[in-house]
Amino acid sequence: MTYEQKLQQEAELWGTEAQRMATELPPDWRAHRHLLYNVINHRADIDALLSRVQLGMHTLELGCASGWLSLAMAQQGAIATGYDISEKSLQVARDYYASIADDVAGTVTYAMHDLNALDLAPETYDIIVVKGTLHHLTNMPQVIAQVHTALKPGGLFWVSDEAGDVNMRSALFSSALMFLLPTQVSYREKFAGLFKFGLNAPSRIKASMEAEDLSPFEGAGREHDWLALVQQQFTVEKLINKPAVTGYLAHQIRLPRWLAIPLLRTIGVFDDLLVRLGVLKNTGVVVYARK
Ligand SMILES: C[S@@+](CC[C@H](N)C(=O)[O-])C[C@H]1O[C@@H](n2cnc3c(N)ncnc32)[C@H](O)[C@@H]1O
Numbered sequence: 001m002t003y004e005q006k007l008q009q010e011a012e013l014w015g016t017e018a019q020r021m022a023t024e025l026p027p028d029w030r031a032h033r034h035l036l037y038n039v040i041n042h043r044a045d046i047d048a049l050l051s052r053v054q055l056g057m058h059t060l061e062l063g064c065a066s067g068w069l070s071l072a073m074a075q076q077g078a079i080a081t082g083y084d085i086s087e088k089s090l091q092v093a094r095d096y097y098a099s100i101a102d103d104v105a106g107t108v109t110y111a112m113h114d115l116n117a118l119d120l121a122p123e124t125y126d127i128i129v130v131k132g133t134l135h136h137l138t139n140m141p142q143v144i145a146q147v148h149t150a151l152k153p154g155g156l157f158w159v160s161d162e163a164g165d166v167n168m169r170s171a172l173f174s175s176a177l178m179f180l181l182p183t184q185v186s187y188r189e190k191f192a193g194l195f196k197f198g199l200n201a202p203s204r205i206k207a208s209m210e211a212e213d214l215s216p217f218e219g220a221g222r223e224h225d226w227l228a229l230v231q232q233q234f235t236v237e238k239l240i241n242k243p244a245v246t247g248y249l250a251h252q253i254r255l256p257r258w259l260a261i262p263l264l265r266t267i268g269v270f271d272d273l274l275v276r277l278g279v280l281k282n283t284g285v286v287v288y289a290r291k
Contacts, residue, residue, distance in 0.1 A: 003138075006216040007085055007114065010136070013215050015088025018066040022092045027066035028100075029075075036257065040264045041247035042160070045240065045286045046072070049129065049158050053078050055105065057126040060150065062115050062143070063133025067093025067108065073127070074106040083113040115143055120150035129158045136217040140224045148233050151291040157234055160286045161226060162210075163241070167281040170244040171206035173274070177245060177267065178205060183252040209248050209283065227285055234289035242284035243271035 001009075018027070025031045029050075033043050046069070053059065055077030061070045064082030066089050074080040074097075084090055090110045097108055116139035128147050137143050147157055179190055197204055211218050230236065246268040253260050274280040 001216070009216045011086040011088070014065055014084075015086040015092075018086065018089035018092045022066060022096070027068040027071065027092055027096045029068050029072035032068055036253075036260060036264075037247065037250040039261060040250040040268065041242065041284075045160060049127075049288075050076055052156060053127065058124060059127040059129070060120075060125045062118075062128065062130045062147075063136070064093065064110065065089045067097065067110055069129060069131060070108050070110070071097060071104070073129075074104050074108040077105040078108075078127070079106055080108040082108065082110045083115065084110070085112065085114055087112055115139075118143060118146040120146050122149050123152045124150050125155060126152055127156045127158065131160045132162075134159060134161045134226045135219060135221045136215065137221045138217065140221040140226060141229055144226065144229045144233065148291060153291055155291045157230065157289040157291065158287070159226070159230065159289070161284065162222075163227070163282050163285045164222060164225070166206050166209045166244075166283055168202060168206065170280045170283065171202040171209065173271075173280060174209060174245040174248060175202045175205045177249060178252060181249070181252075181263075182254045184254055209245075227287065230287055230289050234291055236287060236289045238286075238288040240286040241275055241282035242286065243268050244275055244280035244283055246271045247284060 021027070025035075029046065032038055033046070038046075050072055053073045053076035057078045059070070059073045059078040059080045061073070061080070061082040064070050064084045065086070067082050070080040070082035071093070082093065090112060093110045097104070097110070115133070115137055128151055130147075134140055134143070151157060179194070185193070194201060246264055249267065250264055253264065255263065271280065275282045
């Protein structure tokens with residue numbers, strides 16, 4: 001498959017997902033922040049990012065999908081721009097923004113760009129954000145260099161992304177919890193899977209945690225260490241290692257919210273401790289870096 005064909009597939013996959021999500025919720029962070037996986041995994045960091053956005057700041061989001069994070073920055077008063085390869089996603093973003101634009105303090109513009117071929121103007125943005133997208137990019141070192149060029153001196157680069165491969169201990173821990181806790185897979189199917197896959201079961205969970213084969217570019221950027229590249233070029237202000245399995249579990253668990261939230265938070269405390277002790281490996285990192 002050529003690069004262009006893969007890019008088309010990528011755009012279609014995420015565009016369909018953006019449209020599906022928009023039937024359930026508007027592409028608006030105020031609604032999305034209550035979703036279980038955001039409550040558990042993303043809310044604190046996104047709220048912290050938004051608290052840094054000030055009226056009139058220029059912001060750029062790379063891989064904006066249905067545009068909710070760029071819109072949230074515009075709601076804080078930013079002159080926001082969001083880039084993505086998926087026209088379908090961008091249309092969801094533009095339609096929703098058009099319906100509420102009068103109530104937005106700043107502005108947002110959504111545009112189609114291939115991030116692997118970025119050509120940004122120097123010293124243009126106060127904040128550049130990339131969430132869950134760096135590991136999809138074949139040209140990641142150039143993208144990070146472009147971000148450095150395009151940020152104003154002292155500007156903020158905020159990245160939330162994967163931390164490379166999932167290690168087998170994390171996969172085992174996750175498998176045990178997935179087996180015990182109610183998930184979308186019934187207990188009957190779990191027992192059947194245990195007999196069918198035996199010792200290979202944790203490898204299958206590892207592949208699922210890494211979202212293997214989900215998109216044509218899933219893991220395309222894994223040959224580069226994005227965190228090392230950011231550390232070389234920027235001053236890292238804050239680095240948060242996400243727990244190893246709690247974020248994944250938040251997607252899988254099927255329990256009422258009143259039970260799921262305290263349970264996942266408790267698991268998160270132990271998960272975090274095991275990551276700090278080096279028993280498990282964090283699966284995600286959030287970085288606040290300054291040019
Ligand atoms: C995993 S999704 C993350 C979306 C969003 N940042 C979020 O966290 O909800 C990856 C996004 O990157 C976009 N993308 C992937 N490769 C791209 C490329 N080469 N150029 C532009 N956008 C790309 C996809 O269309 C998709 O919207």
